[in-house]
Amino acid sequence: MTAAEPTSTPTAPPVAAAGPxxxxAGAADVPALVALVESAYRGESSRAGWTTEAHLLEGQRTDEAAVAELLGRPDSVVLLVEGxxxxxxxxxxxxxxxxxxYFGMFSVSPAAQGGGLGRRVLARAEEWARVEWGATAMEMTVIEQRPDLIAWYERRGFARTGEFEPFPYGDERFGVPLRTDLRFAKLAKQLAGPPAQRVH
Known part of the structure; x- marks a missing residue:
């Protein structure tokens, strides 16, 4: 008898890392959503990430009443990623x-920034708008004094429309401004491609 030929163990193909x-979101998520938004934009904790607005505004970014109101609107959804x-x-x-x-309240925990999660959240929002509602464009407003953030959106296909909206000075629900020239720049992007399948 001849010795059996050694057999090689087949190598499994690499497994892609699971996505977010x-x-x-539902009503039970409101307190955690408020905490997330505040951590990304306000106070010392937000300075650990690049989305901070602490150099422009003090006070709150949002509150439970405002987030609950978004959840209660028709044709309105808050998408979240669970940790x-x-x-x-x-x-x-x-x-x-x-x-x-309209795309807004975009927040990524400072501890999770820099790894591409923000790009995936934006892509999912665009997919939702296109597939669920047949939207042909995505619009947003960004504080004009955030050129780094505007540039981030421009790299993802958004463009300035040349339109502006005033900052709500005097309404501390939106924060306490640290300068007098804040205003919102409007950005827009065309959403290409026919709807494929529903997101949920």
């Missing part, structure tokens, strides 16, 4: 406005 887990503890590590608000969709 998205779901739509290992079940709480949100990223979120955004998407609202249908005619043939376009």
């Amino acid at each position: 887990v998205f779901r739509t 290992d503890d079940g709480g949100p590590v990223a979120c955004c608000h998407v609202e249908r406005r005619g043939t376009a969709a």
Whole structure:
């Protein structure tokens, strides 16, 4: 008898890393969403990430009443990404406005920034708007004094429209401004491609 030929163990193909887990937010998520948004934009904790507005505004970025109101609107959804503890590590608000969709309340935990999660949240928001509502464009407003953030959106296909909206000075629900020239620049992006399948 001849010795058996050695056999090689087949190598399994590499397994792609699991993507973020998205779901739509509900009323029970409101307190955690507020904490996430505040951590990304306000106070010392926000300075650990690049989305901070602490150099422009003090006070709150949002509150529970405002987030609950977004959840209660028709044609309005808050998408969130769950962390290992079940709480949100990223979120955004998407609202249908005619043939376009509005994108706002975009927040990524400072500890989760820099790894591409923000790009995936934006892509999911665009997919939702296109597939669920047949939107042909995505619109948003960004504080004009955030050129780094505007440039980030421009690299992802958004463009300035040349339109501006005033900052709500005197309404501390939106924060306490540290300068007198704040205003919002409007950005827009065309959403290409026919709807494929529903997101949920």
